[in-house]
Amino acid sequence: MSGFWLILQKDLHAEFRKPESVISMVFFGFLLLVILNLAIPLGSEISSETGAGILWVAITFSSILGLNRTMSQEKENRCMDGLLLSPVSIEEFFAAKMVVNVVLMLLAECSIVPLFFILYGDSFFQSLPMLVLVVLLANIGFAAIGTLFSAITAGTSRNEALLPLLFYPLVIPLISITVKVTSMIFQGAVIKDYSSWLYVMLAYGCIFTGLGFLLLGHVVRE
Amino acid sequence: MSSELFLIAGYMVIWGGVFGYVFFAARQQHLLAARVQVLEELIKEKEL
Amino acid sequence: MSIKKDQIVVIVAALLFCSAIYTVFVYAPTERVMGPIQKIFYFHLSSALVAFLSFFTAFVSGVLFLIRKDLKWDVVGVASVEIGLVFTTLVLITGVLWGRPVWNTWWTWDPRLTTSLILWFIYASYFILRSSVERQDKRAVFCAVLAIVGFVDVPIVFLSARLWRTIHPVVIRAGSIDMAPAMITTLLVSLGTFTLLWALLLYHRTRTLTMAGRVKNLEKRLDGGIL
Helix, strand or coil: CHHHHHHHHHHHHHHHHHHHHHHHHHHHHHHHHHHHHCCCCCCCCCHHHHHHHHHHHHHHHHHHHHHHHHHHHHHHHHHHHHHHCCCCCCHHHHHHHHHHHHHHHHHHHHHHHHHHHHCCCHHHHHHHHHHHHHHHHHHHHHHHHHHHHHHHHHHHCHHHCCCCHHHHHHHHHHHHHHHHHHHHHCCCCHHHHHHHHHHCCCCCCCHHHHHHHHHHHHHHHH | CCCHHHHHHHHHHHHHHHHHHHHHHHHHHHHHHHHHHHHHHHHHHHHH | CCHHHHHHHHHHHHHHHHHHHHHHHHHHEECCCCCCHHHHHHHHHHHHHHHHHHHHHHHHHHHHHHHCCCCCHHHHHHCCCCCCCCCCHHHHHHHHHHHHHCCCCCCCHHHHHHHHHHHHHHHHHHHHHCCCCCCCCHHHHHHHHHHHHHHHHHHHHHHHCCCCCCCCCCCCCCCHHHHHHHHHHHHHHHHHHHHHHHHHHHHHHHHHHHHHHHHHHHHHHHHHCCC
16 A cells, blocks of 8 residues: 555645645635625524525635545656556546545635634534534545546536536435535434434445546546 | 416426527438439439 | 438327327316316426436446447437436426415425436536546546436435425325326326427437547547548
8 A cells, every 4th residue: 555655645744745736625614604694684593504505605616616626637758658658457546536625625615614613603622522523524526526526527628617517416415415404403402313324424435436437447548 | 477477488388498599400301302402403414 | 210210200209299288188087176277287296207317327327328338328428417407307397286275385395306406407517527637537437426416415415405494385296196097097197298308319419429529620630631
């Protein structure tokens, strides 16, 4: 698994030196949280479903910025050709890129979620532990599809503008489940009520990670 | 009564859609055949 | 298939289509609760069947393309996604027209309708992807991947579509509609007709698109002065 660690280290190191992706993700996420505030009538209590919707719109829309970069940066200076020639296997490559995406999304969420709590009411704080689990499960699904499809869009002429158009239709089910579960967490529901949906989220992540392993090779070799 | 109107509208849409699509397919096929003819002549000219 | 056999099949399909219309409007009894609007159900469900068959074919041809790398399967894939998209559009429109008089609202977040809508988005993006890749083999691989991932997404889309609204309007399920024997016959005739129509469309679209690809290649070679 050394190839995996090398790519992971390389990408995280680059991000650490010049945190372009994370900064743009966080900035965009903050912007969305503020803009979506316009949809709420002044001085009214927001429902847990509205809150969950706003939080996930901010997270999913900002994550697209990070997803776009992980693959397109390999296209610059034909780094991808070098990677293909190196002894790193496609599976390791996919796993590394996916983990990088999950880490980037987690880093962005570390500031988006607290800001959400500040802007939309602090009564939500008791829900934090379960929210972390939901965020993790959702990130795996998003990163799996995002990694595969950012590899595809990096090979097209339209490039970064194309990813959202392919990405969102495919992750709509994951987003809708995540929003539902998050709103139940905000309401203080017991785990038993939504545990079956957590399994669906986990299954979603596993299925598309598996598909990514199977299909990325075909995509990258083109 | 208006329920019948919706029924008629629904079937109009289905027939319109199916026939429109068939028409589109036929037209594309037709244009292609014409294009093939032109290309064949071009190739013949080059061969001569 | 020779041209003669081709024409026979087309005529048979046209006749079947007419008989399907006849059974729907004359032979099938009018449903007691919903009234005549229920008759939209036969072609609505048949369109949905065609759409599903198309997306399944696109999935299979996507897999076959990735294994064999034969561009033939790419063409089958495009043809079936195209047909599927047309019929999903029909499903959505007829669904809306059915829902209006029965539920008194244009759109309900019924799982089936929601699923069709999301599928429409997924497969519409297939054509956006297609239009933004120039090279043929690369385009074929990308589209095959999207067709595979899209189809795997279908059951999850359906599962999650139940969540879109917590309070559902009264959902009319196909199984719970009181189906008289004449209605079942009518439904089977429509389903059969649409399946034949689907096979015919798929065959002809595949042929046309194969030809279009060849013409394009020929044009390129003529321009390049190879011929």
